[in-house]
Amino acid sequence: MRFTSSPRGARLARRLVSHRLNGWGHPYASDVNETVSLIAAELTGNAVRHGNVPGRDFHMRLAVTTSVIRLEVTDTRAEKQPTAVCAAELDAEGGRGLFLVSQLATRWAVMPRPSGPGKTVWAELHV
Template identity: 45%
Template sequence: MTHHHLTEEAKPSLAPTRQLTLRFSSTRRGARLARQLAVQQFTEWTGLTYDSDPARAVALATAELASNAVLHGSLPGRDFRLTLHLLPDRFRIEVTDTRPERLPPPVTPQPADETSGRGLLLVEVYADRWGHTVRDAYTKTVWAEVRLSITD
């Protein structure tokens, strides 16, 4: 599996066959609900099971992106947005928050005794591609894509 961290959004080559966008409170509960919704939509749209490798990758990537939006990307009283896209060959997760000046740091391996800072490293491992986009002065979107099947 090839992994890429992209700083500019690479437009999906094909239009989404399905899309869903919802807002969540910038709380731990909001992040948890976003993860649960992403996995539910993924399994409903694809017919794959909750315990499939792609569903687990969707859960992990969504949990990390939503958690980062809550911890590092929120302003008081502002929600984060979760957008899910089902594309012909992949599932795209987008989390938009209100701190465009706080971009994701470069992914580097962490010492074994570190208790935090591994989340984006996990996204790097489980997502086929991920990156971030800043389209305006008020928001940024961090996204990850998971292939629907394992072909390696």
């Protein structure tokens, strides 16, 4: 799905992930739903904060198999790639998002956007 590159768009995307997972048999209060929703919040928030190009939306794809949940978030800013992931300083105001994703997801990575400028950040959770 496509969402506006705004805090509201990121919030709607996270809520849609939680709603879809509930419909696919991972209830709202389950560890799986809460974990993937947190990953979605971080990736969509990053797309809005760091991948925003005025007038361009971000895209999100959620896929579920019997053993893997995969979330992909695509934005149109190719020059802003995620940097090395490390724990942020205790008093830092940011820098924890991808560290959280790296700790919660089974696998994650960044790849070029297949259909134009930009990038896709994806994360998988084995269930």
